[in-house]
Amino acid sequence: MNENKIEIRNLSKAFGKKVVLDGIDLDIKRGESLVVIGGSGTGKSVLIKCIQGLLNADSGSIKVDEEEVVGAPRKQVEAMHAKMGMLFQGGALFDSLSVWENVAFGLIENQDMPKKQAKSEAIRVLRQVGLAPDVADLSPSELSGGMQKRVGLARAIATRPEIIFFDEPTTGLDPIMSDVINDLIIESVKGLGATALTITHDMASARKIADKIAMLYKGKIIWQGTVKEMDKTDNPYVRQFINGCSQGPIKVEV
């Protein structure tokens, strides 16, 4: 069996004349937690959306479990979603549904689980992310930002996916809540034995949840390695980014 869960080769994506991804090569091993770091607007979200087939890549190849995503028929991509989960940056909770219906959505709609069973399963997962059963019947809009993130996480892991994507999981949270979410991410990924791909620019979060880190800059992966290697690297781009300096090879386009 191939040890890579996801293999990306020479992936490119442009919107009109704006090239966002410019020949990405990236491997994610089975059970590994990879964090892609990079500044705002460097195409991190586009990368994740291409892997999930939410956006069509222009060229290149993305293989998930050795199955090609780029140019695959819609049915095949839909089948692939059954083994993926995603925590969205803003939560993206369905505001017409209650909290437990959000968490149980995949279970009810796709795994045809009876409602009662799905609800008790949803409450179990909610407890796993540190939420009391009495939030189950609330509406997502009644929750705080941190609680919404937790519900989003619960929804992402409820179907026991093999691959989980995290889009800026700690953005907009205070440092303590960020750390709580980081712990939950580690727990749930390890608990499921899942492969995880996180995009973030929060270095504290990246250090904590990453087995491996890759840096995206100008549409290319310019560096990758472990957290230890990152701290020792003399790559000027990585050094500037992790230290948060305005001076250096990365010019902020204002």
Added chain:
Amino acid sequence: MLGKIIENSLRKLGKPLVSFIFRLGQLSQFIAQSLYHTVTPPFYLRLVGRQLMDIGFYSLPVVALTTIFAGMVIALQTYSGFSSYGAESAVAQVVLIAVTRELAPVFCGLMVAGRIGAAMAAEIGTMRVTEQIDALVTLSTNPFKYLVAPRLLAGVIVLPLLVLIGDIIGIFGGYVVAIYQLGFNPANYINSTINELQSIDIMIGITKGAVFGFIISLMGCYNGYKSKGGAQGVGDATTNAVVASSILILIFNYIITGMFFTK
């Protein structure tokens, strides 16, 4: 110099034309996809039920209010116009035809377009910009099946029913004015209404209702689905949904009337 001017003016003409054709293509694709996913399983009947309530049941008050006043004003105008020819007796017939063929369908269509078309575009547009539609996809749920198909189905089913109710209320409005303000004999008025009632009058209203229902849901869903750019994008989507469906309703109203009554 002249060549440059010609080239520039051609370019100015061409750009909106190309974007118009692009939009038309995008819309056709959206329609084809929506229809395909409406007729193929899985079906979300529970969601169709909720839309039937939203589009149909909760629109009853506005439909009742607009059609009753439409019927009343037609009775008044017909009387004032026709009495100079001694043709007051035609009031019942004119109210019947005007309400069933034109007023009830058009008022239902426009009122529901304002109420529901805007709400649909706003809801789906917000779901788009807050990534809820992407979330649906990652949960292996097709947004066309989950969001668009139930709304299209409900629109096509419930608008004809609303038109029927509008027919009854509109004719009742005419009756009230004729009896209590213009002094008609109730029995005669009811008799002439029933005698003049033809099934084609009801049929055309129902046909229009179904077409308008499709237009309202389609425009609401399409504009919401394609919206981008945060709150402003959603605002534009709702405006476009209401304007486009209102215009299309009036155009198709004419076309359908033409199809039924050309001979």
